[in-house]
Amino acid sequence: GQSLEQPSEVTAVEGAIVQINCTYQTSGFYGLSWYQQHDGGAPTFLSYNALDGLEETGRFSSFLSRSDSYGYLLLQELQMKDSASYFCAVRDTGGFKTIFGAGTRLFVKA
């Protein structure tokens, strides 16, 4: 089966850097994705790591270590609008379905 663990909540101040960790257990692995979801809205795709290392996209970066079954999402220069839920997700054994973690609610304070 598949399982993903991520913290339920993180609080940080504007301008700071925050890291949201995700550990996973999968019978097969086809990459780790990150999605952002604001309250009442749909998830939006942020990043995808298939190989080890850091992927940077503007203020957001995502890291993957396949040997540790671990990844993280790094948000820099936090803004109030970054307050949202962040989900890590992996593709299932067949590489077809995406399984989501429980999500991390990020609260950005002034």
Added chain:
Amino acid sequence: GAVVSQHPSRVICKSGTSVKIECRSLDFQATTMFWYRQFPKQSLMLMATSNEGSKATYEQGVEKDKFLINHASLTLSTLTVTSAHPEDSSFYICSAKARISTDTQYFGPGTRLTVL
């Protein structure tokens, strides 16, 4: 970028009635569409996967006779909640993939269903 629409965005219905939710890929052909439900402050739970022209594959615990899915074309999938009950009240979200090999899913804006 790829756009997925859902209609309606909100629906309130009486217990025992059926509700149809449409999911459309507006600027690409979706080989696969997924239907999720999400309860407040919880994760997205995959309900079913549908491929154009074939029967949907339902996740364990999801009643296929209650949640009817039709993927009639490469740009349209529908989810019908039959004989809705208050416990079916939830946020229903569809997503679409342009190709099986891609990891990127494009999500619709979601449909808030309230069953009275």
